[in-house]
Structures are given as structure tokens and as C-alpha cells.
């Protein structure tokens with residue numbers, strides 16, 4: 001079974017996954033800090049991760065993922081944890097969540 005290694009700030013979480021399982025599902029199982037606000041439906045983009053090794057062993061980004069993070073994932077190495085499916089061993093950097101900017105209206109208060 002494929003192994004997913006999650007890393008953040010010198011910490012490490014290792015998950016053994018079923019082929020086709022998402023990175024977010026694997027992270028949840030081992031309590032790696034991949035964030036989500038939408039519970040994995042592809043709406044929040046808080047689950048962004050950076051692939052350190054094994055991009056070719058993840059599913060190809062679909063149209064939803066390309067719409068959300070752009071077509072330069074092969075340059076940035078970024079993927080959405082809820083969309084990327086695991087088909088072999090990969091090493092993943094868990095990125096810090098980017099919180100939505102406050103709206104102009106809320107800044108006036």
C-alpha cells in the first residue's frame with residue numbers, strides 16, 4: 001500500500017493509504033494538520049499542500065482543482081489535498097492555511 005509522508009516545521013506524520021484515497025483523508029487519519037473549511041468538497045482551498053516528492057504518483061488535477069489553484073501546479077508543486085488521489089508513495093509539505101481577507105466593509109467597523 002502507498003505511503004504518504006506529511007511534513008511541517010520538522011514534524012512528520014506517516015500514513016499508509018488505500019490506492020485512490022485522497023491526501024486529505026490520509027491526513028485526517030494520522031492527524032496531520034491539513035486544513036479544511038468545506039469538509040473536502042473542493043470549495044475552500046484551505047487544504048493546499050506542496051508535493052515534495054511523487055507528483056507523478058498522484059491523480060492528475062481535474063477541472064475543479066485547476067480552476068481553484070491554476071494550471072501552474074507543476075511549477076508550484078501545489079495540490080488540493082481533498083482532490084489529489086494517491087497512487088504511490090509521496091512526500092507532502094503541509095502548508096499554513098491562508099485565511100480569507102477581511103472585506104472592506106468589516107474593516108470600517
Ligand code: FES
Nearest residue numbers: 042043044045082
Ligand atoms: S478541503 Fe476545501 S477545498 Fe479541499
